[in-house]
Amino acid sequence: MGRLFWKFFLFFWLAQMVTSTGVGFAFWALRGAHERPPVAEAGRHADGQPPPPPPHHRPPPRSAFPPPLLPLVAGSVVSLLFAALLARYFARPIRNLNKAFKAVADGALETRVGPRMDRRDELADLGGQFDHMAERLQNLIRSQQRLLHDVSHELRSPLARLQAAVDLMRQQPERGPALLGRIERESERMDALIGELLTLARLDAGSQGSFDEPVAIDELLDRVVDDVGFEAEASGGKVVRLPGPVVHVLGNDALLHRCIENIVRNAVQHGPEQGVDVAVSTTMADQGCTLVICVADNGPGVPEDALQSIFDPFFRCPQGRSTSGYGLGLAIAQRIAAAHGGTVMASNRAGGGLMVCVQLPVRGPSSLRPSFSS
8 A cells, every 4th residue: 555545544534533533522412411310490309308210210321431432433443444445445546547657657658547447537537648648659659660760761772872873983983974963863862851851850849930921822822733733734634723712821831832732742643644633622611710722633542541641751552653752741731731720631532533631720810802713
């Protein structure tokens, strides 16, 4: 038994002892007043003799204990048992939580205490919060480990090619110009990967500048559709923007541009080889308090069990065309939306293809004008 058990035990026991003592003395005093014989009004009869005792009156039996001790002893025994049970009732779940915290500190992140609580009170809620914390911590550690593994894997290939190019330059100096081009390309790939990782880390740390500048969403979408649509034309695809409301939101223009561009570019890269059709639309929700930007394509879609995984760093869907990306675009887009107080969700379209929707809150000096852009 720990110190908390004995604290609860002594506190409850002393409280009940005081109560039992008060009740015992009150009972003794009331019993004594009830058993005291009534005094005759005159004190004696006319003949001078004391009044006879009342009929059927017997003197009270003598107790083995003085009068107040009997209820006191009985109350002490009952309170002792009650205090022990009550202290154990409170101390057991806290002891389980203590063991669980030690287990998590030792690395056993799969430890859970909810099934062992077997109660419905604040201590059970505390156990549920502990389980939630342990689960989040376990997922975070696994994510960090997976990220470290993926980064090592992505950097290993360009580093191996760089090392091979350097060795070939030493063995065949005449191939220097061609090998220098290879070294330059691999260096650019590594620089792009490191830049994406730095962006991801800064977004996770919340150090990406201010988010209080007014952003014209219609102008931003026009720039994204024009840039990515020009690239899609090379493979016979097209990117169009559907008419929608013109809205201004508070945020970071550069980050929002990158968020939407990553989603649209991902749709173009994973579309069918004969040409992808990407449609960008905007609608209002929650009575004009939320802006919804949807990017829909006609690609193969994503398996239902992978709709959430596509926002994990370095995740590559088994369907769709292979690309030269690193699987960080949608992860960065999700974090940018979260930094603006929004969300990103993906779903498969009924007619085929994938739809990714960004929900952004319309805050501050936003304006919803009746004009529409095409």
